[in-house]
Amino acid sequence: MEKETIYFDNAASTRMDERVLSAMKPYLFDVYAVATSEFGYSLGIEAREALDDARENILSALGNPAGKLIFTSGSTESSNIAIKGVVKKLSGKKGNHVIVSKIEDFPVLNSAKSLEREGFKVTYLDVDKYGLVDMDQFKDSISKETILVSIQHANQEIGTIQDIKTIGEICRKNNIVFHSDATHSFMRVPMDLSKLGVDLLTISAHTIHGPKGIGALFLREGVSIAKWIDGGFQEFDLRAGVENIPGAVGFAKAVELVTEEENERLGNLRDYLIEKVQNEIPYVTPNGHPEKRVPHNANITFHYVEGESITLHLDMKGFSVSTGSACFSKSLEASHVILGIGGDHERAHGSVRFTLGRFNKKEDVDGIVKALKEIVSQLRAISPLKGEKVR
Amino acid sequence: MNFPYNEKVLEHFKNPRNVGSIEDPDGKSTEGSPACGDMVSVYIKVEEDAKRIKDIKFESYGCASNIATGSIITELAKGKTLDEAKNISWQEASDALGGLPKIKTHCSVLAVDGLRAAIRNYEEKHGLIKERISTTKEIVLKRLRHVMNPLAGLDLVRTNLITGIKVENGIVEVTVDLPEGHQFANNIREEIMEKIESLWDINKVIVNFNG
Numbered sequence: 001m002e003k004e005t006i007y008f009d010n011a012a013s014t015r016m017d018e019r020v021l022s023a024m025k026p027y028l029f030d031v032y033a034v035a036t037s038e039f040g041y042s043l044g045i046e047a048r049e050a051l052d053d054a055r056e057n058i059l060s061a062l063g064n065p066a067g068k069l070i071f072t073s074g075s076t077e078s079s080n081i082a083i084k085g086v087v088k089k090l091s092g093k094k095g096n097h098v099i100v101s102k103i104e105d106f107p108v109l110n111s112a113k114s115l116e117r118e119g120f121k122v123t124y125l126d127v128d129k130y131g132l133v134d135m136d137q138f139k140d141s142i143s144k145e146t147i148l149v150s151i152q153h154a155n156q157e158i159g160t161i162q163d164i165k166t167i168g169e170i171c172r173k174n175n176i177v178f179h180s181d182a183t184h185s186f187m188r189v190p191m192d193l194s195k196l197g198v199d200l201l202t203i204s205a206h207t208i209h210g211p212k213g214i215g216a217l218f219l220r221e222g223v224s225i226a227k228w229i230d231g232g233f234q235e236f237d238l239r240a241g242v243e244n245i246p247g248a249v250g251f252a253k254a255v256e257l258v259t260e261e262e263n264e265r266l267g268n269l270r271d272y273l274i275e276k277v278q279n280e281i282p283y284v285t286p287n288g289h290p291e292k293r294v295p296h297n298a299n300i301t302f303h304y305v306e307g308e309s310i311t312l313h314l315d316m317k318g319f320s321v322s323t324g325s326a327c328f329s330k331s332l333e334a335s336h337v338i339l340g341i342g343g344d345h346e347r348a349h350g351s352v353r354f355t356l357g358r359f360n361k362k363e364d365v366d367g368i369v370k371a372l373k374e375i376v377s378q379l380r381a382i383s384p385l386k387g388e389k390v391r
Numbered sequence: 392m393n394f395p396y397n398e399k400v401l402e403h404f405k406n407p408r409n410v411g412s413i414e415d416p417d418g419k420s421t422e423g424s425p426a427c428g429d430m431v432s433v434y435i436k437v438e439e440d441a442k443r444i445k446d447i448k449f450e451s452y453g454c455a456s457n458i459a460t461g462s463i464i465t466e467l468a469k470g471k472t473l474d475e476a477k478n479i480s481w482q483e484a485s486d487a488l489g490g491l492p493k494i495k496t497h498c499s500v501l502a503v504d505g506l507r508a509a510i511r512n513y514e515e516k517h518g519l520i521k522e523r524i525s526t527t528k529e530i531v532l533k534r535l536r537h538v539m540n541p542l543a544g545l546d547l548v549r550t551n552l553i554t555g556i557k558v559e560n561g562i563v564e565v566t567v568d569l570p571e572g573h574q575f576a577n578n579i580r581e582e583i584m585e586k587i588e589s590l591w592d593i594n595k596v597i598v599n600f601n602g
Contacts, residue, residue, distance in 0.1 A: 306429070308454035312404065315394065327429070327454035327498060344574070382410045382458070384421060384432040384450035 006364045008321045010207070010296060010357030011156060011184055016250075017209040017358065023253035024211065027246040034242050035234075051245050054252035058216060061255045062201070063192035067220040070235045071248050075183040075204035078217035079107035079150070081239065082179040082200040085225030086148050087115060090177070095145030101125045101133050103340040105156045107202075108181050112150070121145070130289035131160035131341050138167070142174050149178045153201075154185035157324060157337040157353055158288030159297030161189060168197025177223055183207055183215075187258040188266070188294050199223045205247070209358055210254030214247030257358075266356050267295030269365060273354060274298050276369045281376055287338060287351060296356040299324075301338075301347045302372075305379040310352055313375040319368050324351040396455060399489040404455045409465035411448045418513030422505040423539065424582055429453035429498050431461055433505040435468075437513055442473045449505065453498055456491050460499035463487050464506050473510050479503065504537060515589065526590045528556045531563055534586045538579065547579070554601070561594040563587050569602040576600050 007015065027050060035051050036044025055069045062069075072078045087098065100112045102124040112122045123141040126134045133151055149171050154161045164180055171178035179200040182191065186203040193201065200223065204215040219225065219238075231240025274286055277300055287299040302310060307323025314321055322328065324335025325348065338348035354368070394401060413419075413434035423430040430453060436446035447468050449461040464484050468476040481503045485491045491499050514520050524530070532548060540550040547553050547567065555566035565583055569576060580598040587596045 304452065306452060306454050306457075309404075309458060312395070312401075312455045316401070316405070325454070327457075327495075382407060382450055383452040384412075384430055385452045 004318065006319050006360075006367060008319060008354045008356065008360065008364070008368060010360075011353065011355035012322060013206050013212065014209045014357045015359055016206075016211055017254065017257055019257060020210055020250045020253045024246040024250040027249050031245075035245060047245050051243055051248050054245075054248040057252040058203075058255055059218075061187065062218060063194040065193035065218065065220065067193075067218055067223075068236050070217045070219060070238055071243060071251075072215045072217055072239060073213055073244075074206070074215040075181065075202045076107040076215075078202035078204070078215050079105075079179070079181050080111055081217055081225065081228045082202060083108065083111040083115070083148065083150055085228055085238075086177050086179070086200070086223075087120065088226035089224055090147045091120075094147045095143070097121045097123070097143060097145035097147065099123045099125060099138065099141055099146060099149045099151075101127060101151050101162075103127050103131055103155055103157075103337045104150065104152055105181060105183065108150050108152065108179075109336075125151070127160075127340055129342050130292070131155050131158050131337070132289065132292070133162055133167070135163070135166065139170060142170070142176065146174065146176050149176055151178075151180060152184075153180045153182035153191070154189065154294045154297075155288070155337060156184050157335060157351075158299045158341065159184070159293040160289040161185060161292045161294060164198060165196055171199075172197045184297070185294050187255060188263055188296055193218065193220075200225075205251035205254050208254045208258055211247050211250040214244050214251050216251070262358060263295050266360075269356055269360065269362065270295060270298050270354075272362070273356075273365045273369065274300065276365065277372065280369060280373050285347065287341065287343070287347075298354045298356075299351060300354070301343070301351045302376050303346070303350055304383045304385040305376055306349050307352055309379055310350075310372070310375055313379075314368070314371060317371045317375075319371060321368075322353050323349075324353070325349040395492070396459070397489045400455065400459045400491065403459040403462040403488065407449075407451075407458050407462035409448050409462065409469070410450065412450060413446060413448050416509075418509040418511075418516070420505050420508030420512050422501050422508055422537065423453075424578060429457045429501050431457065431501045431505040433461075433465075433502075433509040435509050435513060437473065444468050444471055444473065444476055447506075449502065451502070453501070454495070456495035457498040457501060459488055460484050460491070460502040461505070464502045468506055473513070477507055477510050479506065512589075515591070520591065523591060526558055526563070526592050528558055530590070531556050531558060531565070531587060534590075535565070535583065538582045538586055540575075540579075547583075555599075561592055562597065563590075563593055563595070564597045564599065566599045566601060569600050571600040573600065573602065 031046050033043035033047045035048035116122045177199050180198050181202040183204045187208050199220045201218040206212040229240045283303040285301045307325030308327035324338045326334040334348035416434040417437040418435040421432045432450045434448045438445045447465045451458045451461045481500045536546045536548045538547045552568045554568045557564040584596045
C-alpha cells in the first residue's frame with residue numbers, strides 16, 4: 001500500500017486495537033499451554049484462568065445472564081451452532097418449523113435454507129421500509145410446530161435494530177427458542193441479556209477492533225443444543241478443539257475498550273456524515289430506520305449512479321466502503337436487504353454503506369463527502385438516467 | 392494498491408472518452424434498464440454517402456467495466472463504416488482494454504449491443520435493412536436474449552423465464568413465467584415490447600405473465 005487508506009467498512013471488519021494485541025501477546029509467547037483442568041500443570045492452569053476470565057468479562061458486558069458463553073471461530077460459526085444445534089436437539093421431539101427474517105445476514109439465512117433442504121419448514125418474515133420485522137406476520141406465523149426463531153439484533157447493511165425485547169417475550173410465551181445475531185450491535189448498543197428473552201446470542205470480536213477468528217455464542221441456562229464438534233470436552237462439551245486463548249483474551253480486551261463515550265462519538269459522527277451528504281449531494285436516500293439504528297452505520301442510496309463505480313472511484317482516492325450493488329458482489333446479486341425493505345434494484349445498485357470505527361475522525365468524514373460530491377456528479381454527468389430531475 | 396481492474400480499464404473508467412449525448416442523432420439506442428442494473432445509451436452521427444460513423448457518444452449507468460467498455464467501443468467505432476463497426480465484438484473491446492474480468496461480461500457486452508442497436512436504428516430509419524426477413528420465433532427469441540431478468544442479472548432466455556412465443560399475422564405473443572403482479576412484471580413487459588415492436592413486420596406485441 002502506497003498511501004494511507006481511510007477505512008469506512010468497519011461492519012465488515014475493523015483494524016485491531018494495539019492494546020488488544022498487547023493483551024494477547026503473553027498468551028502467544030509466555031502462557032502458550034493449552035487450558036488444563038485445575039489439577040494440571042501451572043502453565044495450563046494459568047491459561048485456563050485467562051480463558052475463564054475472558055468468558056466472565058464478556059458475560060458481564062452482556063449483563064451477567066444465567067448461562068454459558070461458548071467461544072467459537074466467529075459469528076458465522078456461532079449462528080450455525082445456534083440454529084443447527086437447537087434444531088438437531090429438538091427435531092423429532094417438537095416441531096419442524098423455523099422462523100427467520102428475510103434480511104438476516106448469510107450465516108442465518110443460509111443455515112435456514114440448509115434446514116429447508118433437509119425438509120424443515122422455514123418462514124422468512126417480511127420487513128417494513130425501515131427494515132423492522134412485521135410483528136403481525138411474526139405472531140401469525142407461530143404454530144405448535146415452531147421450534148426456533150432467529151431474528152437479528154441489528155442489520156449488517158442498514159443498521160436497523162429490531163424490537164428484540166418484544167420478540168423475546170412472544171417466544172417465551174410460546175415456549176420457542178430464540179436466537180439473535182448481534183454481530184453488528186454487540187457493544188455498540190446496550191444489551192442486558194438478564195432482562196431480554198434471548199436464549200442464544202451470536203457475537204464477534206473483529207467487528208469491535210478485536211482479533212479475527214474468534215467469536216462466541218451465548219447459551220441460556222436450560223436451553224440445550226446438540227454437540228457441534230466432536231473431540232475433547234472443551235467448551236462445555238459442545239465444541240471440541242484446543243481453545244483459542246489469545247483470541248479469547250483479545251476478545252475480552254476489545255470488549256473492555258468500547259465505551260459509552262465512543263459510541264456517542266460514533267453516533268454523532270454518523271449523523272454528521274448523513275447530514276453533510278444530504279446537504280451537499282442532491283438525490284440521495286438514507287436507508288434504514290432514522291432512530292432505531294446502531295450508532296456507527298450509515299447507508300445511503302445515490303440515485304442515478306451505480307455503487308461499484310462509486311466504490312471504485314472512492315478506492316482510487318483512498319477510501320474503503322461497500323455497496324449493495326449487484327456489480328460489487330461475486331454472485332452479481334443485488335443486496336437482499338435493500339430489496340427486502342422494498343427498494344428496487346436501482347435503489348440497491350446506488351446504495352453505499354459507510355460504517356465507522358474507533359479510528360475514524362471528523363476530517364475523514366469531511367474528506368469522503370468531498371470525494372463523493374465530485375464522484376457522484378461526475379457519474380451523473382455520464383448517466384443516461386439523469387432525466388429532468390437532475391438536469 | 393490492488394485494484395480489481397487493470398490500469399487501462401481504470402484509465403477509461405476515470406476518463407471515459409466520447410461521453411454525452413448528440414442532439415438530433417442519426418442513430419440512437421438504449422440497452423439495459425435501471426431495474427437490471429446496467430444501462431447504456433449510444434448516439435451516432437453518420438456520413439451519409441460513405442456510411443461512416445463521424446461522431447459517436449455514449450452515456451452509462453453502470454459499473455466500471457460498463458463505463459470502460461462504452462468508452463473503448465466509441466473509440467473503436469469512430470471513423471469506421473457501419474458495416475465495420477457492426478462487427479466489433481465484445482472480445483475486441485475487451486482485448487483493447489487489456490482484458491476484463493469474466494464475471495463482468497454481462498455488464499460490458501451491453502455497450503457492444505448498444506453500438507449495434509444504434510447502427511440498426513440508423514439502418515431501419517433510412518430503409519437500409521436490405522433483407523426483409525419475416526419475423527420468426529427464432530428472431531423473437533434472439534431479441535429476448537437482450538431483455539434482462541432483474542432477479543438474476545441474466546437475460547430472460549438464459550434464466551428459463553420464457554415459456555411461450557407465438558408469431559402470427561404480425562402479432563407476437565410472449566409468455567413469461569412470472570406472476571402478473573410480480574414487482575418486475577411491468578419493467579419486463581416494457582422492455583420486451585421495445586425490443587420486438589421495432590421489427591418491420593410486427594404490428595402488435597402481447598406479453599402474458601402466468602407464473
